[in-house]
Amino acid sequence: MKSTDKEILLTAVEWLDGGYDVELVTLVKAWGSSPRPVGAMAIVRQDGQLYGSVSGGCIEKQITTTLRNNDSSKLLQYEITAAQALRFGLTCGGTLQLVFEKLTDVESLRYIIKQLELRQRVSRRVNLEGSEVTISSADRNADFSFDGTHLTKVFGPVWRLILIGAGELSRRVADLALTLDYEVLVCEPRQSLNPNWRIPEVLFDNRSPDDVVKTYCDDSRCIVLALTHDPNLDDLAVMEALELGVFYVGALGSRKNNTLRRKRLLALGIDKTQVARFHGPVGLRIGSRTPAEIAVSIMAELITLRGG
Numbered sequence: 001m002k003s004t005d006k007e008i009l010l011t012a013v014e015w016l017d018g019g020y021d022v023e024l025v026t027l028v029k030a031w032g033s034s035p036r037p038v039g040a041m042a043i044v045r046q047d048g049q050l051y052g053s054v055s056g057g058c059i060e061k062q063i064t065t066t067l068r069n070n071d072s073s074k075l076l077q078y079e080i081t082a083a084q085a086l087r088f089g090l091t092c093g094g095t096l097q098l099v100f101e102k103l104t105d106v107e108s109l110r111y112i113i114k115q116l117e118l119r120q121r122v123s124r125r126v127n128l129e130g131s132e133v134t135i136s137s138a139d140r141n142a143d144f145s146f147d148g149t150h151l152t153k154v155f156g157p158v159w160r161l162i163l164i165g166a167g168e169l170s171r172r173v174a175d176l177a178l179t180l181d182y183e184v185l186v187c188e189p190r191q192s193l194n195p196n197w198r199i200p201e202v203l204f205d206n207r208s209p210d211d212v213v214k215t216y217c218d219d220s221r222c223i224v225l226a227l228t229h230d231p232n233l234d235d236l237a238v239m240e241a242l243e244l245g246v247f248y249v250g251a252l253g254s255r256k257n258n259t260l261r262r263k264r265l266l267a268l269g270i271d272k273t274q275v276a277r278f279h280g281p282v283g284l285r286i287g288s289r290t291p292a293e294i295a296v297s298i299m300a301e302l303i304t305l306r307g308g
Helices: 004-017 080-088 104-117 170-177 210-216 233-244 255-267 291-304
Strands: 022-032 041-044 050-052 074-080 094-103 122-127 131-136 150-154 162-163 183-187 203-205 222-226 247-252
Touching: 004 022, 004 041, 004 050, 004 150, 004 183, 022 150, 080 291, 104 122, 104 131, 104 150, 122 162, 162 170, 162 210, 162 233, 170 291, 183 210, 210 233, 222 233, 233 247, 233 255, 247 291
Parallel strands: 162 183, 162 222, 183 203, 222 247
Antiparallel strands: 022 041, 022 094, 041 050, 074 094, 122 131, 122 150
């Protein structure tokens, strides 16, 4: 699976290569109830086809009729009526500001896609007054911005997810996480499972879990999920991640097994305040049983915690 932004870029390149005019639409500001965050994108083809979403469906039909035959970028405003809000499950109406921009430089889009494949973050800055576009590298602190004249959209993951174990559950979690725009890494030192990993967008590392965590958990926006069911591997990752103070540390297993894990961590000298930050079993309690269902519960818990 790919992130939504990457799929939009790939579709835009496909349409441009096919000889179509394509308009990029970016949500830059919202008042009231909005189901999409600022920075959300959609593309509109000259024949009215649309890919992506800037309003969750409220005004997408209107957008498909707004394609303009000029090269300048423009800021437009849309109202979400009370009737539209009710239809799409919003608590009230709202107002959206959108930037419409005709895409002409397909090579700059290919460059961004290539950087995303290399797991790099990229900033695309548009000057609405002259429609100049600047592409540059972006660090993990860079974020979307709009000041009325300059629009800066940052592509690439901010959050890093480290999965310990290359089993079926890790594959399901990785698929969902890639769609949600996480950078995903998998650690699997067991040689029998190494050849079975076939998700090219995920970095694979066969070193010891503690070494992998130390290498890649370089700030608080890291998440470590220990999913091997082998305490000799999972505990190494959990101990290192807790000491580094990453955003989320969790492990698979029953309540009983994770109670025992907490006792082991305390016995090994991990501070009780750090052990209190440990999540186990991972995932929301939604009655999940299959690997796919458990993956949904895990990612739902991460979304909940990231949202505060």
